Amino acid sequence: MKKRLPKVLSILAWPIGCLILAIVMWSLLLARLNDREAEIGKNALQEAGVQSKSYAEQLARAVSQVDQITLHLKYYWTYTDGHLSVEDQQQQGLYPTSSLLYVTISDRDGKLLTSSLSLQKLTNVANRDYFLTHKNHAHSGLLISNPAIGIRSQRMLIRFSRRLDDAVGNFNGIVMVAVEPAFLAPSQDESALGKKDFIALFQPDGTPLLSRTMDALQTQETAFKSRPPLAGASGAMVMPGSTFDDGEERIVAWHAVRGYPLVAAVGVSTRDVYAAFRERASDYMFIASACSAFLAICAVVGMLFSMRLAIRKHETEKAREAYGIVTEGGADGFYMWLALRGKDGEIVDFQVLDCNERGAAIFGINKSELIGSHMSRFYSPEYFATLMRTFRSAMENGEYEDEFETPPESPLGASWLHRRMVRTRFGLAITVRDISESKTHELALLDQINTDELTGLPNRHWVLRYLNRLLHDAAGDGRGFAVLFADLDDFKNVNDTLGHSSGDLLLQAVTQRLRELVPAPHEVVRFGGDSFTVIQQGGSIDDAAQLADRILQAFSRPLMLSNQNILQVNLSIGISIFPRDGSSVDALLKHADTAMHAAKSEGKKRFRFYQPQLSERLQIKIENENALRLAIERDEFVLYFQPRVNAVSGEFCSMEALARWRHPVRGIVSPLEFIPVAEETGLILQLGELIIRKACAQLAQWRIAGLPLLPMSVNVSSRQLNQGNLNDIIASALAEYAITPAQLELELTESCMMADAIEVAEELASFRKLGIKLLVDDFGTGYSSLSQLQRLDLDVLKVDKAFTAELGVRAESEVLFNAMVSMAHALRMTVVAEGVETEAQLHLLQALHCDEVQGYYISHPVPAADIPPLMQRRYLFPAAPVTLD
Known part of the structure; x- marks a missing residue:
């Protein structure tokens, strides 16, 4: 049952994976389409608002022009005491007949006195709504009337009128400017309007004055079923189809005309707004459906392929169990080698009789390629000769076990290996395990032991081992080396004043500068605390002095810490020379430390070579401390x-x-x-x-x-x-x-x-x-x-x-x-x-x-005994107490 579960999961992995891909694809697509649709709607609302505002500004200019005419007529009528002739002004070209604008003045009884239209069909306007409004109300402002058919012009007109008063403020008639709806119609190109779009003019209560569509300019008719709720000075919203006679959903934006009781509105069909988007969305949906069908096909093919692999694997496992190959699934590589001997009976090579897949993988080839191969095939003649000494030793002793780091010329695909060889009747049985990871961890721990955590430099533990090895090699070669013991001057003041965190940053900055000053093969070591050791290989006493002087000169410049603080720090350096100042590691380090303390006692910021008398001075210092x-x-x-x-x-x-x-x-x-x-x-x-x-x-x-x-x-x-x-x-x-x-x-x-x-x-x-x-x-x-x-x-x-x-x-x-x-x-x-x-x-x-x-x-x-008399004396100036003028 446990063996079947992975096989079932491997078969189901294809349909599950394809299903997940399809879900992700559809989720991303629908999310993107929703975002794009929302973006288009937002842009359409903004565009409709811009159009309504533009129309409102156009209306403000047109109505302002009409209003100025009414004001001028009212002024000159009063100024001329009623002797103004509109006909004369028209003859002077003030009111062109093609201007869609007509001017008329009537007296207090509604009789037309002068007009830019012919007065042959003399009429009376006393019963008109706008005349009665002016007569019955002392309304001094501009009155805008609903569109109505003119008696003389027989055209639909929108009238703008003002009341005329006599000298004592009584009603004395009206001045009226009538314009055809086209005068107030929007100036936009009609081709810019969609079939279901409109631009309309309303009074603040929603009463329509005119409306322009792609087909016509109409008065007192709009697409709305009832007066629209155009609340506020401006706005934009999506209005459902139930709001309109044709049932078409629209984006409606409106904007009040500045200074006049009029509202400009724009209606845009949402069907037209989203038409291109919905057509493209349909294409995307079709592509996604095709991709889903492709994934379904992949799922079926993958299931069949996985089932075939599972059947083949099952047959292979049965065959291995029948032949007893128990090492195949292990972590170790396994080999059976046949020893090949020369004419003199000495082993000259080995042939692979058998191996497992892990063993073949270590060589980077297939098992079938490795079996039957000679080992000399995989190595250079020089390196194989070295290996044969190890293999012959295993044959002679019966077994051999070790850990080794594979050299660059080795074909084995691991950096560290553990191998165990046991002699058999035919040759050697070998197991090999890749220990690269554990060895790397082991070496990392060793490096951690030998490395200072704060500075990354080798530490005291490392330098003691290094100096022992260097001293042994130098003594054998008859060459010398120098130990420079450097200590920061007054470092404790940094810790005491700026805190240990700043002290740590300072030690890191010192490390960086020392690394720049001391090239390979010389070594820089953090010996402990604020002490550093520099090992200068070879060279003379003069070389050591030059290096020490170069270090002191470099530290005469301030250090920039990583927290942007700038500190000036100096060093005192003591130097011991091998073999002059000692033949052991302890002696060299002790004498360099003694010379360093001598440098500090002489004023710091300097270096000193070890001299025997310095130990005496150090002893005196220790005695002072003990005292x-x-x-x-x-x-x-x-x-x-x-x-x-x-x-x-x-x-x-x-x-x-x-x-x-x-x-x-x-x-x-x-x-x-x-x-x-x-x-x-x-x-x-x-x-x-x-x-x-x-x-x-x-x-x-x-x-x-x-x-x-x-x-x-x-x-x-x-x-x-x-x-x-x-x-x-x-x-x-x-x-x-x-x-x-x-x-x-x-x-x-x-x-x-x-x-x-x-x-x-x-x-x-x-x-x-x-x-x-x-x-x-x-x-x-x-x-x-x-x-x-x-x-x-x-x-x-x-x-x-x-x-x-x-x-x-x-x-x-x-x-x-x-x-x-x-x-x-x-x-x-x-x-x-x-x-x-x-x-x-x-x-x-x-x-x-x-x-x-x-x-x-x-x-x-x-x-203390002299203080009481001073207290009793109280005033301690030598003469009488000093006073200021």
Whole structure:
């Protein structure tokens, strides 16, 4: 039953497939025809609207001409006191007889006084509707009457009339212009009208005035059964056949005549609109029907063909089962080879006794072609000689199994094969399996292990193996090579300020530039973090120096990151040479790393070759790091304090806590010596927490002693802000020593604000939520901007001492300082000038409206014991408090 199901499905595939094709074809055709029909209808509505509007504009001009005649007649009749002669005007050519237009004036009794028509058949119009309308209503406007037969002209006329009044406003007659319907008929070519089309003129209530069809111009007759619903100033719609006398469906568009109570309408037969489309649609339907019939024939033929194949396959399977060929359906290729021997009894070739289809497919031929063939037929003599060594080994040992990559000259249609050969009485029984996919996956995993995911460069794992092989080959050949260990300068600042995502983009940009600088066969490797290794094969020490110098010169230019940021990054490079600087991989890498650290310590942006004394310097650096770590553990740090005072009065208003290392042997160590080491090694996190707790403890002591509660600011590094869980540390210290948040202030460098804007804003907001003030330290030396200061909502701006030192030296310095003060005040920030050392600087800062000052002129940093006297003194200017006039 399971075997029959695929056969049934293969037979039914033809009718099902043809049915699906027919459904798709008809669906697409009908959808296209519907879309085209809708498009034609839309265009016809638009065209009818254009025609009705055009007719309305024509009518507006014609009626306006008639209206002007009535106005002129009324004016001149009044102006001449009733002595106007239309006959004279007609003789002067004002009213040509062929103009389809007639002019008449009657008195208050309806008697015709003057006319462009003959008055021989003198008549009276007193009983006419239009005369009575004017007589009974003080209607001063233009009156348009329904078409009627003229008594004198005996023609169908449409009359336009105006009332005449005497000097006191009483009815005094009418002036009338009568036109034949042809005067108002549309100017379009009658041949443009279809047999069922019309153009008509209506009054606003739907009363017909005239209508033009292909055959005739009619008055007061239209194709409508009743007055049409022509609502609005304009419109267009499809009206059913029940609306018209002839039962013909039409598209009707109408447009009001500007300034007059008339409506122009156009009717177009939908049968004519869609005639060409429906004829073409009929052709398409016929073609689709023919295609459907063809698909039906294909379905029948396909079913018969599939049934024939199924019957043949069934017979083949029965034959295979009878002969026991069980390897045919497997994934492995199977061969039975007969060993052919030469005169000396040595195997010289193999002949294929049997195989399965899979085995023949690996050779790219049919089974019938492969059976009986000699193996030497498929290989070049040189390559076959190599293969025969393997085949003879299998015959000698009884079996052989391996995995091998097929060379380009191999006829086998697979890149990797697993083969197993077993000796038989006649020769070899061989199974072959295509393992290309699994081998490719295996090689991809190996490549992943050896490749850095971020940069795509070989990684540390790869370079260790590569260097071992290179070192072995170089030692055997007596040649040397260089190991260049390159490390980015101050890369941690990028991660700390711009975030790790920007750091990743920078590493990718560095990779791209290194690849451009280092050609094959040299190798570029990402050794780890922000470190890269370049392996320069062969060459001399001068060659290594030239390569290193070329790299440094290239990185003197900024890098464009993929996020469009531009960064300037530099490298420090250490170089070790084989065999001069080591005979092992570990020694070469260690010495290159040591030389790199020497380059950094000498100012960065340079390269150094390894020298034995460099190891001693590195050892000293390691000792300094260990000493600093031990100093933190032993709490060898004390706080000094430098006051901040009011710039006008000199009143002691705040202070800055500064860390000092009290070394047991060296005494007090300046922060300029240990802070860089703490930043580089990450010990700044532990040191920063220690200083915060010491500051809170000191505030608590002064509070207990009854001293004034002055705020104290503590410096915070960018690494603390981004990695040190600073919020929790500060909250814990405040709670432990019962310090109010208003007493503690945080001084942030500008680099702190260069990190991810959202993360920084959230972190600073958490400090403000605690009630802690935030200060920008050393402002003007970094990269902060006005937008950052505004967004981060800081409290105090401390201007770097470099700007204070320039005051009084250059006029531009005062302008720049004043700009910073104005900017800070606009942001509601307090301005503190750092580095105030002279009275002249103080006076200039007062003139510039600086809020607070700090510097040696006020006080040097002093230990905690010297602060209480300063608090009691309160005003810290050297002389009396300075006041401004």
